[in-house]
Amino acid sequence: MTDATPLVRFSQVRKSYGAIEAVRGIDLDIDRGEFVAIMGPSGCGKTTTLRMLAGLETPTDGTITIDGRVTNSLPAHERDTPLVWQSLALFPFLNVAQNVEFGLKMRDVPRAERQAKVALWLERLGLEGFEHRRIDQLSGGQKQRVALARSLITEPEMLLLDEPLSALDAHLVVRMQGVLTRLQKELGITFVYVTHSQSEAFAMSDRVVIMGHGEIVQIGRPREIFRAPRNRFVAEFVGHNNILSGTVTQGEIDVDGVRLPLAGVSDGPAEIVVAADRMEIYGSPPSSPALKAAFVSEEFAGAGVICYFEGPGDLELRAQVPEARLAELAPEPGKPFWLAWAADSPHVLTHREGRT
């Protein structure tokens, strides 16, 4: 196999359970050494997609090719596609070392070699000395690393991960993200990571695949998806976005009677996205046009605070500000503010030429 062919190719893959269509004809190539995140709301078909790759589900239609070989109905145990489960699925009646060596044992690897590999992988994941611990004597983060070691010990070409961090405390999630990205780089293998958390997907992956209602909605690098969502679904799902519609005339968009700057778009009705961190908040009416909105609530989110507002016509608006700025603004529910943005900030979702 040359490196030109993708490691995995989904072509027109469908999966239905009776009348319910979980996956509706997806096309997706995954390259060697890539970290791909499949992201979407629950029930979007992302886990089904992953399970088909692992051979735990058989596609109803279409083909899945792994390494140039059609693998639609290859049984799970004949594939080398280890999966890190959401529940981790560690074997409770086996100790740490026995869990980790499981894959090798199933491949009838001799005992001495198994022990050497177990020692290597436990060390790699910082689990030295835990060989004989029972699974229920481990912390959440330790279990996570045992699950990783168990999946990676057979040195597969690709690792599948099904929301593996969803059960962890927030501070552990960030640390495990570091462990995962480091491992992926060191091993140079493909990671296919299913999650509903955009912070996980965007922090780790090379490419993000957004799924909704059993279809792939957008594929792109995290930044592309974040700054240029393809449609309303992605814009609503990803990040803290403001979605506004109005009519464009002469480089300005009319949103509920307020004319706001919008560069490089010809006249006609349009739907635009403005990321929360591109919004400016003013405590009093600025000299330039701005949307008047009542403060609703605030939410601390990493780099700053997301403030929620209610704009004209029940429009939900959000703006991200640094914490110090929030103190300056002293928001209270119902207090009016003015929101605006720079002319080059909006991303256009839909646009029709011509006047209405």
Add this chain to the structure above:
Amino acid sequence: MRLPILFFRLYLLALFCFVFAPIVTSTVFSFNSDRFPTMPLGHFTTQWYQTAFARPEVWEAFRNSVTVALSAATLSTALGFATAYTDFRFGFRFKSAYLALALLPPTIPLVIMGLAMLAWLGQLGLSGSITGIIIAHTVMAAPFAMAICRMRLQQMDASLEAAAWNLGASPWRAMRVVVVPFCLPAVISAFCLTAAVSFDEFIVAWFVSGLNKTVPVMILEILQGNVDPQINAIGTVVFVTSITLVVAAQLLLLGKTAR
């Protein structure tokens, strides 16, 4: 608040006394030297045990009972586990009917069961044989084994088995190295319990046993002849065997669920 608790404790105590009094009485009289079970007691003796176990037909009956209990326990545990696993792994139409059928035997009146077994085993030419009793007891005990295995399987993460496949175990191997080890306490417990069910069982065994008597059937035959303290001795041995099996089953189950 305190008074009702005290009341319930006393009530529970009374209940246990009521349940176990006859058994304790029988055990006490099995060590009593008097010919008839009357008060006051005579002196302590093991002569009833000696005379009872000096009789070859008592040994014969125990041999039959143990053979039947071990065979029926093995078969019904295997059947019960398989039935419970089918319920756990697969979804199919008429599943509730399948479960109802699998759990039906204990609801059938024993006399009816005995008669039906007699007629059916007669057709097969197995009435009066040890095999016949084994078949009858397997039918009666399998639902208990199934219930116990099902309880354990419900505690199993469904992805555990799939994780084994994912790591290269064929379905049969995954069954051997993951599902069975996970269920092992329940399987042993089911074995003990079904052995106890079979060892104690009288009515159906009486219908189908013929000349190959099990212990309970033999006890009745001795009893029909005369009242003899040897029965107390045999009964005590039967009771101790059964209670040991049942307690072992319970300990295994509780030990695993508590974790």
